[in-house]
Amino acid sequence: MDLEYGPEYDALRDELRAFLAEAWPESQRDHAAAHGIDPQAQRAFIAAALERKYLYCAIPTKYGGSEQPFDALRESIIAESFNAAGAPWRLGAQGVGMIVPTLLEAGTEWQKEKFIPSTLRGEFVWCQGYSEPGAGSDLASLRSTARLESDEWVINGHKVWTSDAADANYMFGMFRTEPDAPKHGGISYLLMEMDQPGMDVRPLRQINGATHFYEVFFSDVRTPADWIVGARGQGWQIGRINLKHERNLGGGSLTRNRFDSLVDLARSTRIDGRPAIERDDVRQRLAALDAKVRCCETLTLRQLSSAANDEQADDVLATLVNKLYNTDLGEEIVQTGYDLIGDRGLEAPKDSTWTTISGGGPDADWVDRFLFQLAGAIAAGSSNIQRNVIGERGLGLPRDLRSPR
């Protein structure tokens, strides 16, 4: 065990500090915090970071990446530094995070050339068409269809929980193309343009009153026959590719930020005339949470260490339990916060943005967090699905009764 990163990484931190002072100075950060991120400024920042080879290390130069040997520590330090400076380095998660790795692994040459470079520059914005009203945890039961008519797919159906659908110009998603094939074998992975007749995007108002997601209705939407990733009927396998790339390296520090803002709340809240943080019950709860936050941080550290040292298999359980643990801890944190705000908990949440939900600071809206946290146990693999996976893959318990694969 050795938690020292070594001199070359210390040097990298210094280098990043200097870079950020120029490419994303505090003035720009404050401006973005007050008025939102200007897309132009974001693109300029990304171009500058890419020139310094800070971004897209796993992506070949010919597709617009910086093509470098894998270095998990370097990547995590860059992400950490950029996050700490509030730099807008992350384009929509669906594009760089999902479709790019999927195309790199399973796309054809023309698909890579057409879609990857523009996505990395932020010109192509993607949304993901997976969930449907009748297909949540049981995603493979999806029913939206695509049928091939001469040289085009004709798409009909209904997708929900589509993040960024209003801003996206492209969608990737899973559609049933082989109605007679068994459940998982009848799905294909298609790409399509959003701006076309028959594509109806409607905002979905959430329990906290905000709109982060959309639903999309398809009536004879069209896309070229070769805008398919992988072969017909292989969509389920293609959709699983990015699961392999999913590494929740930032989980621990995000939870620590949340917890720090809870401590701030306990300092600034007065109960019976004295700061809440001086009360024994509050101190006990915070200390209990602090230990769990430390557990989260070490889960992240273990994953980073495995990646950096090329150790895999060892830490299967740590990976399997990560999401459920973060969800349950997030729940405890917002419950404590909601408890502390007292009668302010009768007020409706303010306009919520991703920053107010995940960030810290005195303006954190704990009513909004309390409501938004409900998504934790539902989205991206519900907690009960996580429990199945932990039980079956982690503990060797028998599989549930499910439809055959």
Add this chain to the structure above:
Amino acid sequence: MMRSAPLPETTTMHFGLTQEQTLMQHAIRELAAGELPPNRRRALFDEGTGFDPDLWQRAAETGLAGLVVPEEHGGAGLDLLDLALASEVIGEAALPGPFLGHSLATIALACGGSEAQKSEWLPKLATGDTIGTVALGERGDVWDPAGWQTKDTGGVVSGDKQFVEHGDRANLIVVGTAGGGLSLVEGQSLGRSEVVDGLDRTRRLAHLGFDGAPAEALAGGPTAADAVCEAGRILLAADAFGASWKLIRMTVEYTLEREQFGTKIAQFQSVKHQLANLAARCEPMRGLFWSAAYSFDHLPAERAREAAAAKAHITETAVDIGRHAVELHGGIGFTWECDVQFWLKRTMFDRTWLGSPRAHRERLAQLSDW
């Protein structure tokens, strides 16, 4: 004999175990499997002595008695992290014996002993010929140096100590004294000892009374006392972590055998989810005790906070995991015949010895400047 690990060749950040550490854990598992078959553990538990001289001898021959004794004094010169990893396996095996007190006495001498004291005692502790222990607890759930009342007046110790691990069997007792110091008392000069009818029968406890026992103060007593308490918290956490996984694993096995309603009860989603929740609460604690032990070895500014967090969180969660394990075993789990009780009681010892989770959470709050 285990030897200290060679320095790693690369400088890459590594939050994981070395091959040597994995092999050491494996060696202790082998030792436990060979020397402590289930019927032997059961017999020792029923006898209630909590001590088996042959087992101690074999463990000492494997190097367990001298893991953190410096090499120049005949030990393996390993870090607290290594000792914590050993404790994890000792907890997992519910290995009866004076490992905890002995290890802490060793740390007290290594941190606070004069050269003469170290040369006299450490080699004997390393071989296990001398069994060491620490007498820390006092009446009123007092464990911390600040609360110690036992007096060392010019080389004579007087006062009462409670719940001393293997207190009546140890040859060398490190006694916590008023002002936060530590003094060495030889076992045969003890005044009174009263064996406790202890809950965890794998670890023998005794109340000790010192009525002017000849003693020798440790030169670096106060610093060593903090180190002993912090190391103790970490070792208890590691032990409870090992016991927790053992409880989960044995419960998984039981649910794969036990049939009700015509099927293995593991087939029921309610059972599977209850076990998954236990695993999800347990596994993240591994990094917490690793990190606490690493801090003890390398990050002095962090170590008190980390030790308090690990002790409070891990031992308390472990007890709860034990209670779920009993529940999942059903009626048999409630019987004396069922082995689950060995590990449940092990975790209850870990939770209570050196102070309650509540006390350590308050310590954590203070250390965080809340």
